Amino acid sequence: MKLVGKRYFVLTPNRYFPIEPHFLFPFFQFLPIRIQIFLLKNFEIGWNKKIWDKQKAIEIINSVRLLSKKELKQLFPRANIYKEKFLSLTKSYIVYDSWQTDNI
Numbered sequence: 204m205k206l207v208g209k210r211y212f213v214l215t216p217n218r219y220f221p222i223e224p225h226f227l228f229p230f231f232q233f234l235p236i237r238i239q240i241f242l243l244k245n246f247e248i249g250w251n252k253k254i255w256d257k258q259k260a261i262e263i264i265n266s267v268r269l270l271s272k273k274e275l276k277q278l279f280p281r282a283n284i285y286k287e288k289f290l291s292l293t294k295s296y297i298v299y300d301s302w303q304t305d306n307i
Contacts, residue, residue, distance in 0.1 A: 213279070213298040214287075218269035220294050225249055225267050232269055239264050272296060 216224045223231035226249035231239060242248050243260040254260045275284055275298055285297040 210300050211279075211282075211298070212300075213275075214295060215270055215275070215298070216295045217286075217293045218271045218274075220289075220292060223249075223267075223269070224295075226251070232267075236261070236264060270296075 218232060221229055223229075226242075228242065228248055231242070231248075234242075240257060240260045243251060243254045243263065244257065245253065247253060251263065254263065270278075272284060272286075272293075275282070275296055279298050282298045282300060285299070286293045287295045287297060
Protein backbone atom coordinates (compact mmCIF):
# COMPACT_ATOMS: atom_id res chain seq x y z
CA MET A 204 0.00 0.00 0.00
CA LYS A 205 1.36 3.41 -1.01
CA LEU A 206 0.91 6.39 1.25
CA VAL A 207 -0.02 9.75 -0.20
CA GLY A 208 1.23 12.87 1.53
CA LYS A 209 3.99 11.29 3.60
CA ARG A 210 5.06 14.68 4.89
CA TYR A 211 3.06 17.71 5.89
CA PHE A 212 3.52 21.24 7.10
CA VAL A 213 0.49 23.21 8.30
CA LEU A 214 0.39 26.78 9.53
CA THR A 215 -2.83 27.88 11.19
CA PRO A 216 -3.87 30.83 13.36
CA ASN A 217 -4.44 30.23 17.06
CA ARG A 218 -8.12 30.37 17.95
CA TYR A 219 -7.29 32.14 21.20
CA PHE A 220 -5.10 34.93 19.83
CA PRO A 221 -6.88 38.21 20.62
CA ILE A 222 -6.92 39.54 17.03
CA GLU A 223 -8.88 37.39 14.60
CA PRO A 224 -6.59 37.26 11.51
CA HIS A 225 -9.26 37.12 8.79
CA PHE A 226 -11.32 40.03 10.10
CA LEU A 227 -8.50 41.87 11.93
CA PHE A 228 -10.86 42.64 14.77
CA PRO A 229 -10.25 41.98 18.49
CA PHE A 230 -12.00 38.85 19.76
CA PHE A 231 -14.24 38.67 16.66
CA GLN A 232 -14.27 34.86 16.86
CA PHE A 233 -15.94 34.99 20.30
CA LEU A 234 -18.67 37.49 19.48
CA PRO A 235 -22.23 36.26 18.97
CA ILE A 236 -23.02 35.73 15.29
CA ARG A 237 -25.61 38.54 15.28
CA ILE A 238 -22.89 41.01 16.32
CA GLN A 239 -20.47 39.59 13.74
CA ILE A 240 -23.16 40.06 11.06
CA PHE A 241 -23.82 43.61 12.26
CA LEU A 242 -20.12 44.46 12.06
CA LEU A 243 -19.71 43.01 8.56
CA LYS A 244 -22.82 44.78 7.28
CA ASN A 245 -21.93 48.18 8.74
CA PHE A 246 -18.13 48.44 8.67
CA GLU A 247 -15.15 47.50 6.54
CA ILE A 248 -13.76 44.69 8.68
CA GLY A 249 -10.36 43.21 7.90
CA TRP A 250 -10.12 42.34 4.20
CA ASN A 251 -13.87 42.79 3.67
CA LYS A 252 -15.77 45.79 2.37
CA LYS A 253 -19.22 46.36 3.86
CA ILE A 254 -21.38 43.35 3.11
CA TRP A 255 -24.95 44.45 2.53
CA ASP A 256 -26.44 41.00 2.14
CA LYS A 257 -27.03 39.23 5.48
CA GLN A 258 -26.79 35.75 3.92
CA LYS A 259 -23.43 36.62 2.32
CA ALA A 260 -22.16 37.89 5.71
CA ILE A 261 -23.20 34.60 7.33
CA GLU A 262 -21.42 32.63 4.58
CA ILE A 263 -18.20 34.58 5.13
CA ILE A 264 -18.39 34.15 8.92
CA ASN A 265 -19.03 30.40 8.58
CA SER A 266 -16.15 29.99 6.11
CA VAL A 267 -13.62 30.62 8.90
CA ARG A 268 -12.93 27.94 11.51
CA LEU A 269 -10.03 28.68 13.83
CA LEU A 270 -8.45 25.75 15.67
CA SER A 271 -7.09 25.36 19.17
CA LYS A 272 -3.91 23.45 20.01
CA LYS A 273 -6.05 20.64 21.46
CA GLU A 274 -7.94 20.29 18.16
CA LEU A 275 -4.67 20.25 16.21
CA LYS A 276 -3.36 17.44 18.42
CA GLN A 277 -6.52 15.46 17.67
CA LEU A 278 -6.14 16.05 13.91
CA PHE A 279 -2.39 15.35 13.86
CA PRO A 280 -1.65 12.99 16.78
CA ARG A 281 1.96 12.21 15.74
CA ALA A 282 2.91 15.76 14.81
CA ASN A 283 5.26 18.27 16.31
CA ILE A 284 3.45 21.50 17.06
CA TYR A 285 5.49 24.68 17.18
CA LYS A 286 4.05 27.89 18.68
CA GLU A 287 4.64 31.08 16.71
CA LYS A 288 4.68 33.95 19.22
CA PHE A 289 3.87 37.65 19.04
CA LEU A 290 4.42 39.73 22.19
CA SER A 291 4.64 36.48 24.18
CA LEU A 292 1.18 35.35 22.96
CA THR A 293 0.78 32.32 20.68
CA LYS A 294 -0.27 33.86 17.36
CA SER A 295 -0.32 30.67 15.32
CA TYR A 296 0.73 27.05 15.23
CA ILE A 297 3.05 25.27 12.84
CA VAL A 298 2.26 21.57 12.61
CA TYR A 299 4.70 19.19 10.93
CA ASP A 300 5.33 15.49 10.82
CA SER A 301 7.71 14.10 13.39
CA TRP A 302 8.02 10.51 12.17
CA GLN A 303 9.37 11.19 8.65
CA THR A 304 11.82 14.02 9.33
CA ASP A 305 14.81 11.66 9.65
CA ASN A 306 14.51 10.82 5.94
CA ILE A 307 14.61 14.40 4.61
